[in-house]
Amino acid sequence: MRTQVAIIGGGPSGLLLAQLLQRRGIDSIVLERKTKDYVLARIRAGVLEQGLVGLLEEAGCADRLHAEGFSHDGTLIAYGDEMFRIDFKEHTGTPVIVYGQTEVTRDLYEAREKAGGPIAFNVEDVVIHGADTDTPHVTYTVDGTTQRVDCDFIAGCDGFHGISRKTIPADLRREYEKVYPFGWLGILSETPPVSHELIYSNTPRGFALASMRNENLCRYYIQCSVDDSIEDWSDDAFWDEFKKRLPADMAAKLVTGPSIEKSIAPLRSFVTEPMRWGRLFLCGDAAHIVPPTGAKGLNTAASDVHYLYNGLREFYETGSADGIDAYSANALSRVWKAERFSWWFSSLMHRYPDQSDFDQRMQIAELEFLRSNKAAQKAMAENYVGLPY
Incomplete structure (x- = not known):
């Protein structure tokens, strides 16, 4: 087949780019290696x-966000039993919106399907050809059958482990990385939030974060060892530790319950340069990773989409x-700049294995x-x- 933009990756950045282009009359196809259900199950x-x-x-994908999302005018920072608030409205006049990435992706899929935009799921053996020429194309297989897409441009939105970044010759890429010596253990629970606004907590026992998805769905995290596994943490053990990392007044009103999802995520800062090679453009996690402290991952991917969408729109x-x-x-x-903020906030809020008493006092x-x-x-x-932007 022939299209104008081939988009590798059916996560939120690839779908957002496709939908923005579609509304400008620019054709694209989205290639996703997993199923739609699998993508929507990622928390x-x-x-x-x-x-x-x-x-x-x-x-055209913000109606449900505005109806169901929560506007947050600030966030809470705790250390020990001390807590203070950063007022976003006072300092910037701008809130953030709490609305799950899964829901963003769901809305984008609905819009893509309604518009009749092509999406290929379960694609394997994706290869980018001729990205450094004026006639690039992508080949892939579905159910054992090889397919080919000829295109003008290729957007690599296929994440850190995808093939897009690796298509750029190694001698042309420069990569920067910092691996953090801890992970985040997170649980999702059908419980009311302990606070309307997010709580970031620095304690001698390690970092904790109280987040939310809606009025009866919470996402809570604690810093854990990179060697921990899910089996090391029962729900009771998590709640016991989480309470110890909240200010006493917050811990006293925490509502606990069974987890409906539990995972451990490693923390990494990563950037590759450049983000373009010929007619191949990297977006989101394919080009950069931030630790989740400060919630910059999806938002930084969105800024990439902004620049690429407007560049392609201007071209066409x-x-x-x-x-x-x-x-x-x-x-x-x-x-x-987003990497700097995420690194700074992570360094401020976590306990490091080699941290001295002096380092802790500096925090x-x-x-x-x-x-x-x-x-x-x-x-x-x-x-x-x-x-x-």
């Missing part, structure tokens, strides 16, 4: 910057290649400075709600 963060909300509005509508030529530089400029000093200094709060708020 991810759900704190959306206004930039992403705006893109979903432009894509005016013939100008300025936007696609500037894509990698523009995307990376914002990516590195507390930094938290107390953040608590008392309006300029520091403003800087954090600006980064948390999302820097401008």
Whole structure:
């Protein structure tokens, strides 16, 4: 078949790009290696910057978000039994929206299907050909049958383990990585949230995060060893440890219940440069990973989509290649700022195995400075709600 843009990866970034292009009359196909049900079963963060909300509005996929999402005007930072609030509205005039990534993906699939946009599921053996020429194409197999897609451009939205990044010759890529010496154990429970706003907690026992999906669905996390497994943590053990990492007044009103999902995620910071090779463009986790502290993963992928969509739109509508030529530089400029914020916030809130008493006191000093200094709060708020595109 022939299309204008071949999109590898049927997660939220690939689907969002496809829907934005479709509304401008630009054809695309989405290639996904798993099933739709598998993609929708993945549990991810759900704190959306206004930039992403705006893109979903432009894509015609924001009605349910506005009806069911929660607007958060701030977040809570705890250390020990001390707690203070960063007021997003006061410092930026802008909230974030709490709306699960699974729901974002569900809305995008519904819009794609309604528009009749092609999606191929269960694709295997995907190979990108001729990305450094003017006539790229993609081959793949479904049910043992080889398929070919000829296209003008290829968007690699296939994640950290996908083939898109690896298609760029190794001698042309430069990769930067930091692997953190801990993971996050997270559970999903059908319980009311302990707080309307998220709580990020630094304790001598390690980090904890109280998050939410809706009024009766919570996502809670604790820092754990990278060597831990799910079998090491019963629900009772999780709740016992989680309570110990909340301020006493919050722990006293925590409602617990059986977990409906439990997982351990490693933490990594990663960036590859460049994000473009010929007619291949990397988006989202294919190009960069952030630790989940601060919820920048999906939002940074959305900023990539913003730059690529507008570059492609400009190319097809005016013939100008300025936007696609500037894509990698523009995307990376914002990516590195998001990486800095996620690294800083992670360093502030977690306990490290080799941390000295001095290092721990510096964390507390930094938290107390953040608590008392309006300029520091403003800087954090600006980064948390999302820097401008």
